[in-house]
Amino acid sequence: MIELHFYKMQGTGNDFVVIDNRDGKLSLDEIIEHTPQLCDRIFGIGADGFIALNSPQLPDTDYTMIYRNSDGSDAGMCGNGARCLARLAWQLGMGTNFTFNVHDAIYKASVNEDNGLISISFPDTLQPKWISIDDLKLLQIYPGTEHLVLHTDDKKLAEEEELNSLGRKIRNHPVINPPGSNVNFISIRPDKSIQLQTYERGVEGLTQACGTGAIASALATDFITSADANELRNIQVTVKGGILNVQFKRNEATGNYEEIKLTGPAAVVYEGTFHL
Numbered sequence: 001m002i003e004l005h006f007y008k009m010q011g012t013g014n015d016f017v018v019i020d021n022r023d024g025k026l027s028l029d030e031i032i033e034h035t036p037q038l039c040d041r042i043f044g045i046g047a048d049g050f051i052a053l054n055s056p057q058l059p060d061t062d063y064t065m066i067y068r069n070s071d072g073s074d075a076g077m078c079g080n081g082a083r084c085l086a087r088l089a090w091q092l093g094m095g096t097n098f099t100f101n102v103h104d105a106i107y108k109a110s111v112n113e114d115n116g117l118i119s120i121s122f123p124d125t126l127q128p129k130w131i132s133i134d135d136l137k138l139l140q141i142y143p144g145t146e147h148l149v150l151h152t153d154d155k156k157l158a159e160e161e162e163l164n165s166l167g168r169k170i171r172n173h174p175v176i177n178p179p180g181s182n183v184n185f186i187s188i189r190p191d192k193s194i195q196l197q198t199y200e201r202g203v204e205g206l207t208q209a210c211g212t213g214a215i216a217s218a219l220a221t222d223f224i225t226s227a228d229a230n231e232l233r234n235i236q237v238t239v240k241g242g243i244l245n246v247q248f249k250r251n252e253a254t255g256n257y258e259e260i261k262l263t264g265p266a267a268v269v270y271e272g273t274f275h276l
Helices: 028-039 079-091 160-171 211-225
Strands: 003-011 014-020 049-054 063-069 097-102 105-111 117-122 129-133 136-141 147-151 182-188 194-200 205-207 233-239 242-250 257-265 267-275
Touching (some): 028 049, 063 079, 079 097, 079 105, 079 267, 136 211, 160 194, 211 233, 211 242, 211 257
Parallel strands (some): 014 049, 063 097, 147 182
Antiparallel strands (some): 049 063, 105 117, 117 257, 136 147, 182 194, 242 257
16 A cells, blocks of 8 residues: 655645656556546545656656556646646645646746746747638647647537537547547637637546646637737636636747746645555
């Protein structure tokens, strides 16, 4: 039996089981094996995903972020999870500014000690492209993991049973599988702010928030509305769990997105010991 000290954390309602694994207590295979048990909301701690703070695996980084969906699958990057992990690293006395990796991609994190907000800077992202799934036209974009964006309205965003059904259908459609995709339903306000609901692959349902989904939705909104290029923009994204801010700039020459930054709150809910 393994005694595992954990932190239950949340970023705008997206919740995680997080551990300090710099001593290598759990191998990657063990993390994959135990994640479904730890994330089970009845028989475990309960969470959308599992995160491990690992020792740096790449040069010039402060730590490696290991993230798994609640079913144990590899999610790629998780924006809200990255903010939670940076919050924990700060709490553990590691500083306020970090460079870290998820797989081979490099990210930067910054903790604002005055207001508690945490920002994650992302690598450049290719411009979205249109794809068709059955009779739907969606924007496909990859801010560290697979995302699709579908424009709808506020009324339909409240119809969660229908969103779950449509999200499940799109996520499992053979056009995009494997590996499947997260599905974002957005409503664009007159001021270009966004209301967002995300069906998350690996959780297989709507979540309170999705950080990379907020980025995908903000970039898709910019793409749809043809905003001025080479201008630093900030888009407010409202999710069920709170408010996220996405900053970026579109390169006019390439159409790609640069200087991408996700900002929002993250907090430790409680900590404890779990017996594996």
